[in-house]
Amino acid sequence: GIAYVAAGALTAFWEGWLGPWDAAAGTLLVREAGGQVVDYLGQPWVMQARGLIAHNGQAAIEQALVGGIQSARAGLTTRKLNGV
DSSP states (O other), rough: OHHHHHTOOEEEEESSSSOOOHHHHHHHHHHHTTTTEEEEEEEEEETTOOOOEEEESSSSHHHHHHHHHHHHHHHHHHHHTTTT
């Protein structure tokens, strides 16, 4: 998936449980192609991060994905705390 972003075949890709060995090469490809790879908080991706968002470099795409993922994660936490 990450390589498709670098090639321009996908606008964005996200994954929640990649190990650094799964993401390092694809991250390099995306960054070299002019895209961005960030964590779920919108910070530049580092190897210690569990998940990532790779996108074509458009800020609006990043904002939409980061916001959507944060909302979904907050909803899961709320349901878990409420016993749902």
